[in-house]
Amino acid sequence: MKGAATMVREPIRRVTVGRWSAELLPRQPYEAQYVADRPILGFAFESQAGAHAYASDRIRPFRARPNGLAYVPKGCDVFSRSSAGGEYLILRGFELKGPSGVPFSDRSDSAAAAAAHALRRLVLSHAPCDSLSYEAPIIALVERLQSHMDQEPDRRGAADSMTAARLKRIEEMIEARLGGALTVQELADELGLSTGFFARAFKAAAGRSPHAYILDRRLARARALLASGIKDLCAIALATGFSSHAHLTTAFRQRLGISPSAYRRGLAAAAVGHP
Template identity: 50%
Template sequence: MVFMSLRNRLQPSLAPEPIRRVEAGPWAIELLPGAGYATRYVATQAAIGFAFDSQRGLHAIGSDRVRPFDAMPNGLAFVPAGCDVLSESPNGGEYLRVMRTDGISLLSDRAFNNRIDQPAVNLALRMRRALLQNSVEDDCEAWALALAERAEGIDASPTPPQDSITGSRMRLLDEFIDAGLDGPLGIQAMAGLLELSEGYFMRAFKNATGKSPHSYLIDRRLAKARASMRDSTASLSEIALTCGFNSQAHMTTAFKQRLGVSPAQLRRRST
């Protein structure tokens, strides 16, 4: 949801995942790992962002008014050059940032965030996989341009769908999921928490996040596993079970399908 100065990202007790960066033509693409942060800066260049995870904290974007924020997963964002940014989040979340390096301006002078756009989701997932794999063969320049075009075509002040999940409901759902990740969780339990029918819940969740509840649940398990790999010395088999995977092999399959790398590969690259 927010753009943060790299030097201000808070460091956990153990070595974090590295910030991954690639320059592709006139674009700089950065993958910021999930970590708490507190920052204030004036954006020297416009940037497009994509929040893979839910984020929440306090921010003031182009304003002196500091307000609580809830960033939805899969949310596209934009901060124009010259925008004054204050933002802090105790947990943060994995975040993609795309900027032009040739001085050409991006989009308008209006900041926005939490915009769900399925083509943008697909592009961001491709770029994350390429960065995690350290791949130099992927067409990141074309993907960055396509992502900028998607952001440029999005109304900065859209009307939220009536059957969408609100930020407060997303917070409640995240807390429920995180508390029960070491066991089975299903659509019925998540819908019941919000006092919605399963059909309505599935439709509203997809409108709010661009993904199904089941897909989101897997992503939360992966995020917790990555945090455990970063912040503890527990074995991969132990991490798999505490994150709700049936086995280390099950977790490895999910990592490869979603991220393009195995847990062992990701852990080695983070040391």
């Protein structure tokens, strides 16, 4: 690929809307230990693996699925570490009805996924937005969390067929082929399932349709290449499965609310402001 490569670390992005505050954490290794001073809603955009412990329980290995909803009640002590991490959204300042409940993570919820992706798009775009624009996805996320607090989600049916091992196998296949042609039929064939059943099972387990998930992963790879300092957008497009620079730019704008060039300028500005 053409152009000198200089790695730029992606910043933590923060937004405050009234009593709500949101943090968008970039993919990076981490180790965190804290006691929650208020309830925390978390959302993992990517798969993550590492070790964690809640409420003084013993430290256990974990592998979290993509588009997973998480919750930590006030007063809960948390330990978590990962050698790679993953892009993660944290929301604070909300109120829940009823008991505070117990912590959980890795809950699949397509409505929560849609709201989290909409909120990420606003945070990344840097475009001036009124509070109402941010409130809609924030409220939707809190409502989905309340739903999980009120009643255990129904995990029967198609979701049962997408085991953790199967989901990991499909994720690895997608990552290995992001730069080339890939169809949902091929993914279904990998597991010996019909295309329709596979699509339903994948969405139930991963919170997004296979098509949306593949596009999310291609954009995540493109963001990483932009941060690495590669300047040739055509080369980035071809390396991430897009047919052209224009195709990449359109997907960036539609999904992330910003062009690749503007995204790269934002990274450079953040690097100057945070040496």
